[in-house]
Amino acid sequence: MNELIGLLKKEPAYRKLAAANFVSGIGDWFSSVAILSLLLQLTGSGMAVGITLAARTLPFLVMGPVGGILADQRNKKAILIVSDFSRIMLALSLLWVDSPDRVWIAYVATVGLVVFSALSLPARQSLIPRIVRGENLQAANAFDQTLGGMNMTLGAMLGGVASAAFGPQWSFLLNAATFLVSGLWVWRMPYESQPEDSTSADSVATASLPTALNAEKQKVRKRLYGRLREKKAARRKDAPDPSAFWRTFRRSALMKVVAVQSIAWPIGGGAINVLISVYGYQVFGAGDRGVGVLYGSLGIGFILGGMLAPSFKRWPVQAVILGAAVEGLAHIGVSGAPNLVWGAACILLATLGGGVGNTALATLMMRAVPQQVHGRAFALNETLSNVSMGVSMLAAGVLLDYLPARVIGLIAGLLIVASCMPSLVLLPLRKQLNAQALVSGGKNDEAPGQPQGRESAGTGVSGCAGGDA
Numbered sequence: 001m002n003e004l005i006g007l008l009k010k011e012p013a014y015r016k017l018a019a020a021n022f023v024s025g026i027g028d029w030f031s032s033v034a035i036l037s038l039l040l041q042l043t044g045s046g047m048a049v050g051i052t053l054a055a056r057t058l059p060f061l062v063m064g065p066v067g068g069i070l071a072d073q074r075n076k077k078a079i080l081i082v083s084d085f086s087r088i089m090l091a092l093s094l095l096w097v098d099s100p101d102r103v104w105i106a107y108v109a110t111v112g113l114v115v116f117s118a119l120s121l122p123a124r125q126s127l128i129p130r131i132v133r134g135e136n137l138q139a140a141n142a143f144d145q146t147l148g149g150m151n152m153t154l155g156a157m158l159g160g161v162a163s164a165a166f167g168p169q170w171s172f173l174l175n176a177a178t179f180l181v182s183g184l185w186v187w188r189m190p191y192e193s194q195p196e197d198s199t200s201a202d203s204v205a206t207a208s209l210p211t212a213l214n215a216e217k218q219k220v221r222k223r224l225y226g227r228l229r230e231k232k233a234a235r236r237k238d239a240p241d242p243s244a245f246w247r248t249f250r251r252s253a254l255m256k257v258v259a260v261q262s263i264a265w266p267i268g269g270g271a272i273n274v275l276i277s278v279y280g281y282q283v284f285g286a287g288d289r290g291v292g293v294l295y296g297s298l299g300i301g302f303i304l305g306g307m308l309a310p311s312f313k314r315w316p317v318q319a320v321i322l323g324a325a326v327e328g329l330a331h332i333g334v335s336g337a338p339n340l341v342w343g344a345a346c347i348l349l350a351t352l353g354g355g356v357g358n359t360a361l362a363t364l365m366m367r368a369v370p371q372q373v374h375g376r377a378f379a380l381n382e383t384l385s386n387v388s389m390g391v392s393m394l395a396a397g398v399l400l401d402y403l404p405a406r407v408i409g410l411i412a413g414l415l416i417v418a419s420c421m422p423s424l425v426l427l428p429l430r431k432q433l434n435a436q437a438l439v440s441g442g443k444n445d446e447a448p449g450q451p452q453g454r455e456s457a458g459t460g461v462s463g464c465a466g467g468d469a
Helices: 002-010 012-043 046-055 060-073 076-096 100-131 134-166 168-187 198-205 211-238 244-251 253-283 287-312 316-335 340-368 371-399 405-418 421-438
Strands: none
Touching: 002 012, 002 134, 012 046, 012 076, 012 100, 012 134, 012 168, 046 100, 060 076, 060 100, 060 371, 076 100, 076 168, 100 134, 100 340, 100 371, 134 168, 134 287, 134 340, 134 421, 244 253, 244 371, 253 287, 253 316, 253 340, 253 371, 253 405, 253 421, 287 316, 287 340, 316 340, 316 405, 316 421, 340 371, 340 421, 371 405
């Protein structure tokens, strides 16, 4: 806990970014609860809910890669600001959903909100290692997990209360307001300085000077032009290489493992998302109260996972494997839980393990993958994960008509345990990867154990000189 508090004191840019993410996250949960309830009221059909849930995942298939490319080629802070401000009107458009013949507005708005989320996620994830010092990166990823749990716990619980007490329209207004606040916070966030404009430098260099200072004028001109040449050369060096991502991917065992996990884990995780409501309402017979208790346990587990994650900062590879194993085994426990209390305890343990593993994996990605491809790397994982999650949720919904919820939960838990198997490939590289995750500074552009300017023939993992989704 002290490490997380220290992070907020030492990293003012991340503090504003985290505050913006927390505020907009609360608004998202308020709006999500309200729109699903409103659709059920207006249509009386679960089909409308299913279409809305699908609309939250499928746009990632197209916009995820676009967001990754933009994150690597454009100003990340600007992408976040544009995404937040663009979502204000989309959030407000839900105010017009007041009859069955206007339900289409909810579908369009949902797709639009997800489009800008898909654009902003890679930018935000690739921005963190640029504004947070290396020694605080693990704590930043841990704090992100904690914030996610707080958003889930507070947003889902308070969102339901607010929607019931004041109507869904107030939740939509609140969501729009949170995007405005988030955008303004990001706007004020300190960010890396941009290169000077060449036009202004030219005007300085050619400005009229007294004749007696001609010699000094020449010196100033040479010095300024020299700086401009250096900056132009640096910009050419840092310019995104379209082939750099796939070249890095082919060499990186870590990126391949993460890509496989981005497909494998959601197969079980998507089913769990569908089952939580079924567990609370039907299996444990606790109705809406049971659903609230299970979602509360889910959020608390992420909070505790984020708080516990810094304890594993020296062993991120092991934490990734252990986290997924604990998560899957705990969900197997949920499938056989005799009552709501045991089910909630198992869900809390599952998300605690997931939170620790997610933090370690994010840190490894940020430290062991070159920064020039961060946006596309995170976008690939988000895209694969969301598409796999959407297919899994749809399949789980269909299977519930044929199999008991506990059986589907058991299968989902086993699949989550199995999803940690690809990470075992990283065990022989754990020393290099773990050391890289602890490096306090510098850009990550080489492969582990690989001398500067040479290609690694053995490890196949990018970004671990000297030897973390």
